[in-house]
Amino acid sequence: MEEKGKNIPQAQESCYQGWMSLQSRRVPELKQALAQRRSHEGTADAAADDKKLRELTQNIIEDFKNYARKRADLSHRGSSNYYAPSWNTPLENMLIWLGGCRPSSFFRLVYALCGSQTEIRVTQFLRNIDGYDTSGCGGASLSDLTAEQLAKINVLHVKIIDEEEKMTKKVSSLQEDAADIPISTVAYAEEHVGEPNAAVDQALDKQEDAMSTLLAEADNLRVHTLSKIIETLTPLQAADFLVAAKKLHLSMHQWGAARDRRRRECIIDNVDDAGGKEEK
Structure with missing residues (x-):
């Protein structure tokens, strides 16, 4: 359902x-919950x-x-907005993959x-050998993944990649449909393609509906993947992962926004330089 007083793109943004x-x-x-948990490491408060x-x-x-x-609700009225969102940076x-990140x-x-936390642990250990104090340095958690946890994560990883490939094939097929009848024939035959055409509108509406369904499937896969990873991790590891x-x-x-600003400034500088040279 659209938000009151807003059009579809505004509601989506x-x-x-x-x-x-x-x-x-x-x-x-x-971060606050993690800090509290780490401060209570080895005490009776850790369970709470x-x-x-x-x-x-x-x-x-x-x-x-x-x-x-x-x-999912908002995409039914304009799924194409989610495949190249104007609110995203370039x-x-x-x-982007199907409106979001790859699971x-x-x-x-x-x-x-x-890997990075293991490296930190090793560095801290070596410093401790040399007499450095490592108390309060952290409490890296993902470096403590067990062999059983890693095995479960690897198995899940393979399954999710397989699901991604299936969805990628679906979107490829839908994208190819853009060159199908009646869209291609109308584009070839019409002199003014901007004029209303019921057959084209119907075909495009059908394609957007299919892309909307695929977007919902991709979002569900993202949620499912995140949930399964969290289930595999301890509470401390899960919170650490979510922060990251x-x-x-x-x-x-x-x-992305910072890079865009720099590029805009660079373009302006180049135009100014070119104008200055012409004036000379």
Whole structure:
């Protein structure tokens, strides 16, 4: 259902902005809960902290599910807006897959964090040998993944990649339909293709409906993947992972915006330089 007083694109962008704002609020909540849990490591309060972390991570999964439901509702009136969102930066749109991130990217983040935190642990250990004090240095959690956890994550990773490939084939087929009858024949025969054409509108509406269904499937796969990864991790590991995932999403948007500003400034400078040379 569209938001009152807004057209479809405005409602879709408002939904996205609300999601980004919620993610920004969730990061400090997670950090605070993680800090409290790590300060109680080895004490009787650790179990209560784990319960709070588990509740917080489940709330975040529900946030994601609600966002996916809202997107599904709004996409029925304009799914094409989600495949190259105007509210995204060009950098984000360059990396987009079916209206969002690839579910398999969650696994790459787990592996990257696991490796980087292990490196930090080794560095801290070596410094401790040399007499450095490492107390309060952190409490890296994803470096503590067990062999059983890694095995489960790897099996899930393979399954999700297979699901991604199936969806990619579906969207490829739908994109090819754009050159099918009656769209191609009308484009060839008509002198003024901007005029209303019932057959073309019907074909495009059918294609957008199919793309809307595929978007919902992709969002469901993203939610499912995140939920399964969280189930495999301990409360501390899950919260650590979610902090990294949310910061990556927020940072990518900010980096994209910063790159756009620099490029605009560069273009303006080049125009000014060219104008100055002509005046001389």
